[in-house]
Amino acid sequence: MATPRFASFERIVFFTGAGLSAESGIPTYRGQGGVWHQYDYRQYACQPAFERDPAKVWDFHDVRRTAVGACEPNPGHRIIADVQAKKPATAIITQNIDGLHARAGGRDVIELHGSLWRVRCDRERTVRADTSIPIASRTCACGAYLRPDIVWFGEMPMHMEEIYEVLDRCGLFMAIGTSGEVYPAGGFVLHVRRHRPRARTVELNLEPSGNQPLFKEHIYGPATQVVPPYVERVLAHGVEI
Numbered sequence: 318m319a320t321p322r323f324a325s326f327e328r329i330v331f332f333t334g335a336g337l338s339a340e341s342g343i344p345t346y347r348g349q350g351g352v353w354h355q356y357d358y359r360q361y362a363c364q365p366a367f368e369r370d371p372a373k374v375w376d377f378h379d380v381r382r383t384a385v386g387a388c389e390p391n392p393g394h395r396i397i398a399d400v401q402a403k404k405p406a407t408a409i410i411t412q413n414i415d416g417l418h419a420r421a422g423g424r425d426v427i428e429l430h431g432s433l434w435r436v437r438c439d440r441e442r443t444v445r446a447d448t449s450i451p452i453a454s455r456t457c458a459c460g461a462y463l464r465p466d467i468v469w470f471g472e473m474p475m476h477m478e479e480i481y482e483v484l485d486r487c488g489l490f491m492a493i494g495t496s497g498e499v500y501p502a503g504g505f506v507l508h509v510r511r512h513r514p515r516a517r518t519v520e521l522n523l524e525p526s527g528n529q530p531l532f533k534e535h536i537y538g539p540a541t542q543v544v545p546p547y548v549e550r551v552l553a554h555g556v557e558i
């Protein structure tokens with residue numbers, strides 16, 4: 318039998334979704350208990366709803382701020398931050414808006430769907446951090462309504478150029494807790510396969526996602542149970558190629 322060869326990686330990309338934060342107590346959007354089974358996004362999470370009734374949209378986001386603000390990063394967020402501290406070329410790309418990567422110590426987190434903890438004024442074109450719960454002011458000094466700096470339904474994701482630059486350099490791509498159903502994020506693994514054919518692609522999720530065949534390796538289970546041991550093993554031994 319041929320001896321397995323092992324590769325270690327410097328350029329690791331963690332690409333995370335709602336499943337990573339599920340065990341911190343933040344429900345995923347799909348599946349059981351998903352937010353969009355309870356709330357119609359057309360009433361609460363799109364620009365037309367905000368223009369129709371900004372107070373109603375802010376009430377909803379204050380409820381989310383309160384719920385998310387009470388949650389803590391879990392061992393999955395923490396080990397990702399630890400890897401980045403040890404291997405500075407590590408990138409964290411997340412679809413989550415909860416800010417838990419940064420609270421766990423993650424640096425330069427690329428938040429492609431924005432953040433619950435930033436507000437922006439579309440009149441002044443300004444963005445700023447605001448972690449008050451409920452939001453201290455719903456209006457800007459200029460008098461316009463502030464809005465959460467979140468990518469709502471029907472809007473373009475943020476930082477795409479930077480994301481593709483990161484993907485184009487990666488050696489190990491780990492998708493954690495994401496269904497792969499939201500595009501363009503759902504296409505990242507295919508992008509890595511095409512542009513970095515030698516990169517290792519790994520899916521860590523509760524169940525196989527629609528992108529499952531595109532990953533070279535699959536690890537299924539709750540993120541807090543599967544991510545730390547897998548990551549520690551990769552750091553200690555690399556992966557078999």
Ligand code: NAD
Pocket residue numbers: 333334335336337338339340343344345346347348412413414415416430493494495496497498499521522523524526538539540541
């Ligand atoms: P999703 O809800 O579509 O899918 C979540 C995935 O996580 C599923 O494949 C599910 O099987 C898996 N999962 C559930 N529990 C898990 C666990 N304990 N461990 C590991 N995996 C688990 O979420 P998505 O693919 O991230 O994308 C949907 C959109 O939802 C994104 O746009 C994101 O912005 C948004 N979102 C963000 C948050 C957050 O900020 N925490 C929460 C909900 C939704």
